[in-house]
Structure formats: C-alpha cells, structure tokens
Amino acid sequence: MDILLGIRTQNEVLLITSRSLARGISVLKSDDVKVLECNKHTALAFSGEPGDTTNFVEFIRANVRLYGFQNKQELTTHAVASYARKELATSLRSRKPYQVNILVAGHNGTPELHWIDYLGTNVTLPYAAHGYASYYVLSTLDRWWTETLTLEEGLELARKCIDELEKRMPIDFKGCNIHVVDQNGVRLHE
Amino acid sequence: MAGLSFDNYRRNKSLEASGVLPPKTTSTGTTIVGCKFNGGVILSADTRATAGMVVADKNCLKLHRLAPNIWCAGAGTASDNDKVTELESSQLEIHSQWTGRAPRVVTALTHLKQHLFKYQGHVGAYLIIAGVDVTGSHLFSLHAHGSTDVGPYLALGSGSMAALSVLESKWKEDLTKEEAMELCSEAIMAGVFNDLASGSNVDLCVIEKGKPSRLHRGYKQPNQRLQKQRNYNFDIGTTSYFEAGSEVFYISKQSDLETSAMEVDQVS
Amino acid sequence: MSNPSEINGGSAVAMIGKDCVAIACDLRLGLQSVTVSGDFEKIFQYGGNFVAFTGLATDVQTVSTELRQKHALYEMVEERSMEPNTAAHLVSSMLYSRRFAPWFVGPLVAGINSTTGEPYVCSFDSIGSMDVSHDFVVTGTATNQLYGMAESLYEKDMSPEQLFETISQTLLCAADRDAITGSGGLVYVIEKNGKVTKKLLKSRQD
Numbered sequence: 001m002d003i004l005l006g007i008r009t010q011n012e013v014l015l016i017t018s019r020s021l022a023r024g025i026s027v028l029k030s031d032d033v034k035v036l037e038c039n040k041h042t043a044l045a046f047s048g049e050p051g052d053t054t055n056f057v058e059f060i061r062a063n064v065r066l067y068g069f070q071n072k073q074e075l076t077t078h079a080v081a082s083y084a085r086k087e088l089a090t091s092l093r094s095r096k097p098y099q100v101n102i103l104v105a106g107h108n109g110t111p112e113l114h115w116i117d118y119l120g121t122n123v124t125l126p127y128a129a130h131g132y133a134s135y136y137v138l139s140t141l142d143r144w145w146t147e148t149l150t151l152e153e154g155l156e157l158a159r160k161c162i163d164e165l166e167k168r169m170p171i172d173f174k175g176c177n178i179h180v181v182d183q184n185g186v187r188l189h190e
Numbered sequence: 191m192a193g194l195s196f197d198n199y200r201r202n203k204s205l206e207a208s209g210v211l212p213p214k215t216t217s218t219g220t221t222i223v224g225c226k227f228n229g230g231v232i233l234s235a236d237t238r239a240t241a242g243m244v245v246a247d248k249n250c251l252k253l254h255r256l257a258p259n260i261w262c263a264g265a266g267t268a269s270d271n272d273k274v275t276e277l278e279s280s281q282l283e284i285h286s287q288w289t290g291r292a293p294r295v296v297t298a299l300t301h302l303k304q305h306l307f308k309y310q311g312h313v314g315a316y317l318i319i320a321g322v323d324v325t326g327s328h329l330f331s332l333h334a335h336g337s338t339d340v341g342p343y344l345a346l347g348s349g350s351m352a353a354l355s356v357l358e359s360k361w362k363e364d365l366t367k368e369e370a371m372e373l374c375s376e377a378i379m380a381g382v383f384n385d386l387a388s389g390s391n392v393d394l395c396v397i398e399k400g401k402p403s404r405l406h407r408g409y410k411q412p413n414q415r416l417q418k419q420r421n422y423n424f425d426i427g428t429t430s431y432f433e434a435g436s437e438v439f440y441i442s443k444q445s446d447l448e449t450s451a452m453e454v455d456q457v458s
Numbered sequence: 459m460s461n462p463s464e465i466n467g468g469s470a471v472a473m474i475g476k477d478c479v480a481i482a483c484d485l486r487l488g489l490q491s492v493t494v495s496g497d498f499e500k501i502f503q504y505g506g507n508f509v510a511f512t513g514l515a516t517d518v519q520t521v522s523t524e525l526r527q528k529h530a531l532y533e534m535v536e537e538r539s540m541e542p543n544t545a546a547h548l549v550s551s552m553l554y555s556r557r558f559a560p561w562f563v564g565p566l567v568a569g570i571n572s573t574t575g576e577p578y579v580c581s582f583d584s585i586g587s588m589d590v591s592h593d594f595v596v597t598g599t600a601t602n603q604l605y606g607m608a609e610s611l612y613e614k615d616m617s618p619e620q621l622f623e624t625i626s627q628t629l630l631c632a633a634d635r636d637a638i639t640g641s642g643g644l645v646y647v648i649e650k651n652g653k654v655t656k657k658l659l660k661s662r663q664d
Contacts (some may be wrong), residue, residue: 120516198559269587433656
C-alpha cells in the first residue's frame, strides 16, 4: 500500500513517497523516508517486501558508489536504471527473488525518470506510479502533465495527486515526502 | 547436447505455484507414417502445426534429413523435433566422417533413444526413422521416453489411428514403390481429413537402395485455398501516421559497428 | 497474474511484399489492466535484421539485449553482416537453450537477404520452434485477431506502399479487438535497396 510517484518536470524530477511504515495492522513510523540518494544526481524510490527493499537499494547504492570510486566517473541515471533492472531480472530467476519496485530519478543535463518493477521491466516515463496509488493518480497525471512544467507547477500537480490519494485511499498513509532531483542533486522539499 | 540451461527453472516453478500457466508451445499435432516396400522405405507426413486450436503453420516440413540415406518424421513438440533431429544429423555426419563409413539407421536410432531416455520424456519428440544402409532397409519408431518399435509399416501422432486404419486394411507384403507411395499418402490423407490437429498437404520421402533419397514436398495438395475473387487492397494513404516520429533511413551493406557508441562516450 | 505472456500485453506482425518486408508492433506496456507506457517499442534493429519481441516485458528486454551482444560479436568475429535466416537460427537456439525454463517471449524476425535479395520472415514459440513463412507471421496477445486480419487482407507481391497499408490495417484492426494491445503502432518497411521507412501510426488510445 506504499505510495510511490514520480513526476518529471522541465528541469527536475519529483519523487513523492508516503511517510507511513506499517507492519500488519500497526503503523510503526509516520516519518519514513522511501527515497535513497544513489549518487550525486540519482535517487531511488522504493517499495515492496520489507527487508528486501532496503537490502536491495543499499546493495545498488553500494555498487554504484563503488563504480564511481573505481572509475572516477559516476554512473549516469540511465546506467543506474539498467544496472538495477539487470539485478532484478537476474534475481527473478533465483530461489527467492527480490520483491522490490523502484523509481529511478536523476538529472544528467536533463531530468530522467525510470519505472522498474520487481520483474525487471524498465521503462523511461514522464510520470510514473507503483502499486495501488497508480489506480488513483495516473488519470490525474494524464490530464494535467505537460512537457514544460515548472517546479512550482510540478509541485502543484503533486499536490493534486496527494489530495486525490488522501480522499480515496482506504488507509491513512501519514502524508507524503516530496524529493526533488535537479542539477544540484537530490533534496527533500519543504 | 552441450547442456540446456535451467537458470529460469526455479523462477518459472514459483510462477507456476502462484497459478501461472506455462506458455503454449507449437505442437506438430500430427499424422506421420512410414512404410517399407521391396527396394526401400517411404516416410510421409502432413504439414499442419498447431498451437492449441490455432493453426500456427499451414505448411510446415515434418520430414527431417538425418543423413543422405536416413530420414525421420516427427510428431509431438515442434521445437524438440527440430532441435533433436538437427543435433542428430550433425552427430551422424561427424560419426560417418570419423569412421569413414555411411551411417547406419540403427546408429541414429540408438543415439536418439539414448538422448530421449536421458530426458525422461520431457523432450517431446516422437519419431519414425527410416533409411537404407549397408545392412538393408529399416523402419523404426521412437517414443519420447526412449522406447522403440520395428515394423513394416508404422504410424505416429494424433492422426495415427486414422492413418493406421488405412495401413491395416490396405497394406500387403512386397509392395512396389508406387503402391507404397499411394498407400502412405492415403494414410496421411486419412489423418488430414479425420484428425483436426492434422491438415493441409502430404509430404513424402522415398529412400531407395542405391539411389539418392527423394523428398516430394507437397506430394498431395488436397487443401489449396480457393483463389479470392476480389481483394481487400487499401488505397495508398488509408492509414494516417505522425510525420514527426516517422523517418527514412538506409541500412548500410557492410554493417557499421561505430553506430552504437557507448553511453559514457557521450557524457562529458 | 495467471499467464506471464499476458501480463504486459502487446502484439507484432510481419509481412512479405515484392522485394520488401514489413514488421509492425503496438506500443503498449501494461501491468494487467493499467497502461504503464504508450511508447514501449517492441521492434529491435540488428543491422539489417528487425526483430520483434512480445511477451513478458522483462524477458523482452533481457533477450533483446542478449541478442544485441550476440549480434555484435558475430559481426566482429565474422567481419560481415548477419543474414536474416542466421539471425532467426540464432534466436531459435537462444530460446531452445532454455528448453525447460523458457523466456516468456514470442519473437518475429524480418529482413532481406543481402546476397539473394529474398525477403524473409519467421516466427517462434517460446522454446524456439521456427515457422518460416512466405506470406506473414504474427505473435502476441492479439495473435488470433492478427491471424484473422492477415489471412483476409494479405495479397502476394505487394509494393512497399501497399504493404504498409495492409500491415498497418491488420495491426490496427486486430488491436481494436484486444484490450491489452494498442496505444499506438509502429511500422517498419524494409526494401531490397536497404531503404527503411519507419512510421508511427495514429491510433485510438483506449
């Protein structure tokens, strides 16, 4: 039931993630952060099986950082996405596959957003959502998203989506974090 | 076989456990027969390939050449038949080069049955193997689990009952080549018309002592599509498309490996 | 999620014309009923060979990339371009090598043999059974609909222009009767002289 949204605007990518961390019928945390800075200009948002998620994204981050150290050349967002996809696709054929869905947001001159599911399907999209949230917000995004959104307009669109989710989702997800990935890197908005 | 990869096995097993159905494979859903005559042996097959109830190929070739003098007809899973016969023909060629002799039918049979037995029936090839060699002319059938039969006439596949009814009633000893060809094609036609998974044409192969084998592709074509009286050609310009997003380019004769620069090359 | 080949949806078709071939695919990528992307191209170019992959999207990406490696290696080692029938046999053996744990893909190969000038199309099942056709081949979740359309619309010896219309209408009309195929169409027409025309079709978006 975690919410994972990504919106690409003209100069940045927004990652909207729910703040609740629930286990069974209890909310354990209401300030959870589901976004990880992978390298300077790339962020990963993740959801899925608890345990698998952190283990997987930390593994990806560690290897992406290692690559940066060893080669004195950071992996591009596209490369990070391809790498994460390959790991998920390989994992799918193992005894216990990672059940992790991710969004890869980055900025290498231009903003870039990748949608990757646990099967290892990697697509570049202008806006993306994982899980149940997609049923509620994709229509809103289809209606309002344009190629030339400013940051303010992007945040306003994110607001529209969150409002819709608050209205329609059957559970309280304790609000959302909005991360902005732009040419200066990854930052938590507000 | 160098060894098949089982990398995806666990994944697919767990998908199956969660209610996922395995994909449909192309089946030859077939009628195949073989028949001996005085001077050689004949193989014949229909040409329909099916995937479920869909006709996947209306004119596929189910007669495979294992060696110039040894042929086989395959029923069962299409890809298994193609690959297993392809593999066997390579091995027979190597074997005959190595020994300096023309390959024998029993060699092919033994080789194939050992391979199929190893896979416990999971390689779904059901074959009729026929050929002539230094020891005479031979006709064998081979099931996917590895069992073999010998006989003067044989039929396999979903249409085998229909084919066998013809063979049982009309076969006699010391058939001439022409009689045997007629008998085989009639048996296949019985499958073509009475078994839904068999259809289209009759292919036939004659293997004779001291003569090159002859494949009659489309020996009988009783199901030709009627000539259409009119056609559905569209006027040029019927389909609308986006000018932007469309392009024209040329494939260079000599493949250009420089076209795909690595991504790091583009990043400053 | 009952059939892996029907999770993401998508279809493709290839046809032979006079001294030309065409190959077309839809652009939808879905997760069951949700359309995730409307520009997911399923046709990949390997030199002069055009290969469409339908089925489970993750496997489409894995197999198409693996084929890219093998194709590049072939051209480097052989120092010549790969002919369509070679590409088809390569695809076939890649799929059969996973006979008991298959990739959930249904590929099509289309191209023109550079020495003989013969157009070539071929389809496969998920374990590599080849179906070399002299008219048309289809694959994907709209297989049944495509067979119906192609079987009635197809004519022998079509010109590149005529072939474009026929393959496009075949795809578009088939997609109309499959809920998980559509969201746009893409057509490549490949001519004997090496000319390739890529067109992005206007289509309904439901």
